[in-house]
Amino acid sequence: MKALFTLKSAKEIGLISFIFLITLPLIYPEVPLAQIALASDAQTGENQPLVFQIKDPTLIQKLQNSSLSYQAVVDNDPLVMKLKVYLEEHNSPLAEYADQMILQPQWQRALAISWVESNFGIHCANNNCSGIGVAPGHPAWRKYETKLDWFKDMCQLLEKPIYKEKYTTFEKMKGIYVYPGSNSWVYGAKTKYAELMALTKEAEEEKLAQSQTYPIATALGTIELAELTK
Numbered sequence: 001m002k003a004l005f006t007l008k009s010a011k012e013i014g015l016i017s018f019i020f021l022i023t024l025p026l027i028y029p030e031v032p033l034a035q036i037a038l039a040s041d042a043q044t045g046e047n048q049p050l051v052f053q054i055k056d057p058t059l060i061q062k063l064q065n066s067s068l069s070y071q072a073v074v075d076n077d078p079l080v081m082k083l084k085v086y087l088e089e090h091n092s093p094l095a096e097y098a099d100q101m102i103l104q105p106q107w108q109r110a111l112a113i114s115w116v117e118s119n120f121g122i123h124c125a126n127n128n129c130s131g132i133g134v135a136p137g138h139p140a141w142r143k144y145e146t147k148l149d150w151f152k153d154m155c156q157l158l159e160k161p162i163y164k165e166k167y168t169t170f171e172k173m174k175g176i177y178v179y180p181g182s183n184s185w186v187y188g189a190k191t192k193y194a195e196l197m198a199l200t201k202e203a204e205e206e207k208l209a210q211s212q213t214y215p216i217a218t219a220l221g222t223i224e225l226a227e228l229t230k
Contacts, residue, residue, distance in 0.1 A: 079203035086199055092120035094129075097148045104155035108200060112170075112193035113154070113177070116185050121147050130154050131178070 087095035118129040126143035133141035144150040170189040174181030
């Protein structure tokens with residue numbers, strides 16, 4: 001049996017390959033991981049399917065009878081789960097995008113800014129939840145189809161040299177990203193950023209604990225990620 005997941009990027013593929021291999025023994029602990037292997041014809045290009053070869057026929061039947069979907073696998077990632085709960089506790093409409101947000105560069109920083117600008121997307125005009133483009137009605141104001149579209153754009157903005165290399169702290173962004181800015185803006189962004197970084201660390205520690213419990217799955221996931229990111 002070959003189980004196919006067609007994903008958008010090597011980063012997504014690496015994430016899912018790791019979670020997939022970690023999740024299987026949790027769902028079916030009686031099946032040895034040695035009976036699961038990556039197929040030799042796995043594709044590594046963009047928009048190509050990741051191919052797993054499952055050698056145990058009993059596991060094949062169990063997977064066919066279950067509904068182990070892409071979303072189910074993603075939902076078992078500690079970081080996705082923690083971020084979704086965190087945003088739900090803030091009544092944020094961004095919670096539904098947790099699995100996509102963690103794939104973006106500087107996502108914690110982008111979310112922290114959205115807190116002081118829109119309370120994590122609660123108060124947005126045109127799905128612009130971080131005030132990109134001065135203010136609604138200004139010629140530079142950006143409009144988005146969805147809040148996820150805005151988030152991806154915001155993360156790319158933070159990747160530009162002016163914010164990635166020069167204005168690298170919230171203190172430095174005061175008067176530049178936000179004008180004139182205020183101490184409360186800086187404090188709010190710093191506070192939420194610290195919480196999000198702590199949340200990320202907790203999730204990474206949980207993943208590490210899982211990798212120590214299921215070392216074979218971790219090794220396979222690491223090998224696949226290394227191959228995909230060459």
